[in-house]
Amino acid sequence: MILMNNPGDKEVLRLLKQRMESVSQVEETVKEIIRRVKEEGDRALEEFLKRFEKHPVGIENLRVTEKEISEAQVEEEFVETIKIVIEDLKEFHRRQEERSFFFTTKGGSFLGEMVVPLESVGIYVPGGKVPYFSTLLMCAVPAIVAGVERIAVTTPPNENGGISPYILKTCEILGLKEIYRMGGAHAVAALTYGTETVKPVDKIVGPGGVFVTLAKKHVYGDVGIDSIAGPSEIAIVTDGSADLDLIAADFLSQAEHDENAMSVVITTSKEVFEKLPQVIERHLEALPEERRKTARISTENFGTIILTDSLKRAFEISNLIAPEHLEVLVENPFESLGYIKNAGSVFLGKYTCESVGDYGAGPNHVLPTFRSARFSSGLRVSDFTKKIFITHLSEEDFRRKGELYSKMARWEGFEAHARAIDIRREKL
Template sequence: MLKLKNPNDDELLSLLEKRRQSFSQLESIVEEVVERIRVEKDKALNEFIKRYEKYQLETNNLRVTEAEMKGAVVEEDFLRTVNEVIEDLKEFHLRQRENSFFFTTNNGSFLGEMVVPLESVGIYVPGGKAPYFSTLMMCAVPAIIAGVERIVVATPPDKDGKISPYILKVCQRLGLKEIYKMGGAHAIAALAYGTETVKPVVKIVGPGGIFVSLAKKKVYGDVGIDSFAGPSEIAIVADKTAPSEYVAADFLSQAEHDAYAMSVVVTTSEELFERLPKLIETQIHNLPEESKKTAQLSVKNFGTIVLVSDLKRAFEISNIIAPEHLEIIVESPFETLGYIKNAGSVFLGKYTCESIGDYGIGPNHVLPTLRASRFSSGLRVSDFTKKVFVTQMSKEDFEKRSTRYSKMARWEGFEAHARAIDVRRETT
């Protein structure tokens, strides 16, 4: 674990760049996967499934059947809980809906913007260590609210070739029927370009491991993506009023995700700064074995505790980090909102741990990482729509305004543009 006292900006940026560079050597592997599936379709998809998946399915068995959906069995308590969380997510995301608008100018021209749902979306749901049914809900609810007609789910199967019943039940609850047993970069490529088995989509959303993220980066431009997302991040700004046990627990809540996850505490309290490493170590040893191993690697790689002189400097540092999750555990958290420029999602006060955001209090948990919160936002309803401009120019408006547009075209050197305007003026 790294301890820093009053670090300068360059020290922080070098740490962040080290984390980013750790992914770069994997890009060539992903490029081969994506390009071969784009060209060879099912043939390449079969090969990569056999190479990378826990269970080696043939492409003709990739799609989840109706019998598999009906055979999924979960606890009644799970179904009740999921229903409650979905309603909470709907309440929040319904407020994000945007409306089309149209208006008429004084001279009778008709102008506007139509909000149009995307035709199809692929949701990537990570598999591996756990069934991420929460991610499925986070991605599907805003897509459904936006009005997307075709929503496809891709998620890797377990060692027996099955999808978690928790994921299948959430799909049932949300009315999602097109589900494929595939993960990794090859799943992203199949969704983007299509194969004989998988029909392509126009946008892919949902987090995944580094291979998934690099594949999304590679296909961007041919299809839309939500973001190039790296492993999880949390920054915690804490003062002397922050309970140290809470800070340590929240520090580890992201560290157990991935060996490349980043956890940072920025504090004005020297007592907290000195006490945290031992407390974090104790809490790590009380985790289950699998979480313990991952958290230990994450803390060793990117766990950082920073001591600063005041809260203003603390937020300067958090803005440089631009974290996915930002917790603020200080005496007056609302008074600090004005300091925040870069963060994916903000959690205020000692009772608002990041975990409640992961599991559905309202705001989405699919968030920008790797400093992307400097220029982007968490997943929202508008990510599943596009805006189409609409124009109809009246004869009166044309006669009044058209000369200015043909002048502008000629100033830019585009004679054909100008003549397309002039020919109408000459025949009106």
Template sequence: MKNPNDSDILRLLEKRMKSVSEIEKEVEEIVQKVKMEGDNALSEFLRKFEKYPITVDHLLVTDEEIKEARVEKEFIETVKTVVEDLKTFHMRQKENSFFFTTSNGSFLGEMVVPLNSVGIYVPGGKVSYFSTLLMCAVPAMIAGVERIVVTTPPNENGKISPYILKVCEILGLKEIYKMGGAHAIATLAYGTNTVKPVDKIVGPGGIFVTLAKKRVFGDVGIDSIAGPSEIAIVTDGSVPLDFVAADFLSQAEHDESAMSVVITTSLEVFEKLPEVINKQLLSLPVERKKTAEASIQNFGIVILVENLKRAFQISNLIAPEHLEILVENPFEYLGYVKNAGSVFLGKYTCESVGDYGIGPNHVLPTFRSARFSSGLRVSDFTKKIFVTHVSKEAFEEKWRIYSKMARWEGFEAHARAVDVRRDML
């Protein structure tokens, strides 16, 4: 696509959003049934949707199953290193309570309090998303959440990935349920006799999970309504085509609805990159190749623009989940970025290092929501409670303000609540 206007880009984005909104009614029925019928509905959906006919009596992973999980020794050491890197980054996000006394003696402040309980949804399927578990659990633990629940769909043998179980063991997480999909989200939101509800649900998933989170929002908190993965790569041709092609495919292999976009000022990149992408595509494993091919067919695009200023205008319009800046002197262009979930600067900074734990979280806004939201962080697992104590001196000085404002708004009882205290001065 050469020099597209904003309308061209928005039409592509609108098509992508429509492609994942056709099953909302089915999700609504699942959520409502679990909410009203509890375990009975959950049992029905476990039989209908899970690969293994699990029952509510065997939803909870046992201590024995966790202990029996076998993984490479190197995996354990690797995860421990990543946990420390994630902690180093996320500890800097911690917010402190603050209190102060005014000149007339009132005491004001804000308490930062952890949520009581959080449910982490870990996607299942043909790959093991243990990295998502790390990204969700570490900031929750730093925030001080007391109860952290994990749910993930079992495989065809009724088992949970040993990698996920080992991460749970390393992190000390013991409440793990074998369920996925919309029924899992509804169960976490509303609870049943078997599963206690949580206060907030985090973690990405497929379209059923995404729409279920949208449906339960308000009854519980959620991190975001996340869609399929997406990447925008801005390049001036100074980075090898193999790098750009590899990063393009790193998102395309995620999902048939994933979006990979390259925005370049280089005619050589525009003309030669598709051939390089295709060459790398052919060498992928069969399942990943099949997924990536569909993704590229649906939402893979290379855009040629006249200058980098225009490249970043398009990038900001897309508001991508991941933005790679593969240009000479990439730091010079960081100020051009207005909308992105996470930014990766320079030729050695592929998005994969973000996915696998260099520090910043990989649970990020998609579907243009980076225009108004941010990636998962410690503050997502806390709430702020305001604290007020009014001294007699402060009340005497300002009671007229509050009384008059109440009456101007038409709330007489509010005003009288102030006035009755005035009479005691």
């Protein structure tokens, strides 16, 4: 664990830079996977399925059948829970919907903007050790609210070549039928360029490991992406008014995700600074072995406790980090909102741990990481739409403004642009 007493900005940035560098060591491998899937289609995809998946999936059983979906067995309580969460998520995301608009100018021109849903979206659902059905919900609900017609889901198979029944049942409840058992960079490449078996999509959303993150980075432009989301992050700002057990539990809620996850506590309390490491250690020991191992590595490498002399400085450091998740555990959390400039999602007060955001309080949990919250936002309905501008210039407005546009074109040096306008002016 890293302890920092009143660090300067350069010290904080140095810590963040080390973390970014730790996840960029497989870039050349990712590029080669993408190139081969793009050029060779199913032949390369099948090779990577056998090389990288836990179970050597073949092209012939890459897509999950409707029978497998319908036969997925889960607790009835799970079904009822998911239905409740879907409605809560829809209630929040419907408020994000944007409307087309049109208007007529005084001169009779018709102008506007059409909001149109994307035709197809691929959702990457992380797999492996745990079934991330919550991520499936977070990606699918805003796409459904936006009106996307085709939603393809891809997720890594387990050791038996199957998909978690929790993932399959969630897909069934959401009405999603196109599901592929593949993960990693080859899945991103297949959804981007298509193969003989996989139809390409217009945009890929959803977080993943380092291979997925770098693959999305390299296919961007050939396909849309939500963001280049890396391992989980949490920053907790506290003035010492919150219980240490509560802070420690929240600290580890992200550390257990990934060995490269980052958990940071920024406090004005010397008591928190001095005592929290021991409390975190006690909570670490209480975790199941597999989660404990991951959380310990994450805590040792990127777990950080920072002591500052004021809440203002605490939020300055938080804004510098631009964390994926920001918890505000202070006496008057709403008064702190004015300090917050950079964060993916903010959680106010002692009852609002980051976990409630992960599992459906309302706001999306697919969020920017690696300081990209400085310029980007969490997944939302508008990520699944595009805006098409509409222009119909009236003769009156053309008579009044055509000469202005012609002059502007010549000032920029584009004679053909100007002539396209002038020819129309001559024929008036």
